[in-house]
Amino acid sequence: MVSTAEDAVKDIPDGSRIAVGGFGVVGVPEVLIDAVRDQGAKDLEVISNNAGVDGRGLGKLLETRQISRIIASYVGENKEFARQYLSGELEVELTPQGTMAEKLRAAGAGIPAFYTITGSGTQVADGGIPWKYDSDGNIVKSSPKKDTRALSTFGEEKEYVLEESLPTDYAFVRAAKGDRAGNLVFNASARNFNPPAAMSANTTIAEVEELVEVGEIDPDDVHVPGIYVARVLQLTPEQVADKPIEKMTVRED
Known part of the structure; x- marks a missing residue:
């Protein structure tokens, strides 16, 4: 308390x-x-x-x-x-x-860390989402590319994204x-x-x-x-x- x-x-x-x-x-x-x-x-x-x-x-x-x-x-x-x-x-x-x-x-x-299908095939996985701009509106920092892995669930293989x-x-x-x-x-x-x-x-x-x-x-x-x-x-x-x-x-x- x-x-x-x-x-x-x-x-x-x-x-x-x-x-x-x-x-x-x-x-x-x-x-x-x-x-x-x-x-x-x-x-x-x-x-x-x-x-x-x-x-x-x-x-x-x-x-x-x-x-x-x-x-x-x-x-x-x-x-x-x-x-x-x-x-x-x-x-x-x-x-x-x-x-x-x-x-x-x-x-x-x-x-x-864990794998999730959320964001697979998008900039969440591929990187490039603007994290920071400068005062002129230019992108100075972007999200990095994330590790991905093909995994099989219920007999179907899909690409999953590794999230920390x-x-x-x-x-x-x-x-x-x-x-x-x-x-x-x-x-x-x-x-x-x-x-x-x-x-x-x-x-x-x-x-x-x-x-x-x-x-x-x-x-x-x-x-x-x-x-x-x-x-x-x-x-x-x-x-x-x-x-x-x-x-x-x-x-x-």
């Missing part, structure tokens, strides 16, 4: 690799992100499905220029993310969503419920990338909306066991209630 978000992140150094749970604005560890912004660690490499939206989630760390590299699946909903990428201020390694989730999970399972796992220094996750031993439960779609992110790190920090005592969570309900979690932060009611809606659609009566 840690008593404050500041205590939870105070030892994170410059240059850390951090996996961050969430999808859009759902299941995002906003309080821990705010704490890192205030703590000031910079030159961070972040692994997350996206970078939130402008002014929310990882968008806050982009605004303060604390992120130098992102491994992500999606750029679209964050204008500052796209601007920094296209202007050469930020290196972005675009990765298919399922592959990224498995790369994080594999790290937690001690698997250094993604071990991280720290992970930030947000859970609906957690106990003092670090066992976590996520609510509905807020589960998203949180479990694989939690598995990937040397030090996983969880912010929890409801803190219970050890034994109060049925073992069958645990989504992430406490063995993966190093620090647990209980949120205040005000922090729990701060849940934005990314896009609101209304219907005329």
Whole structure:
């Protein structure tokens, strides 16, 4: 247990690799992100499905220029993310969503690499995806060619791509419920990338909306066991209630 978000992140150094749970604005560890912004660690490499939206989630760390590299699946909903990428201020390694989730999970399972058919026959395997531009829009760094191998599954031979796992220094996750031993439960779609992110790190920090005592969570309900979690932060009611809606659609009566 840690008593404050500041205590939870105070030892994170410059240059850390951090996996961050969430999808859009759902299941995002906003309080821990705010704490890192205030703590000031910079030159961070972040692994997350996206970078939130402008002014929310990882968008806050982009605004303060604390992120130098992102491994992500999606750029679209964050204008500052796209601007920094296209202007050469930020290196972005675009990765298919399922592959990224498995790369994080594999790290937690001690698997250094695995083969997947995702991306076979595309630039994901062949290389050439722009990772970094210069200020004039020229590509200065691209994804490398990956190892491939023909493998037979169900009697049919196909080409598979070798993907390396993604071990991280720290992970930030947000859970609906957690106990003092670090066992976590996520609510509905807020589960998203949180479990694989939690598995990937040397030090996983969880912010929890409801803190219970050890034994109060049925073992069958645990989504992430406490063995993966190093620090647990209980949120205040005000922090729990701060849940934005990314896009609101209304219907005329």
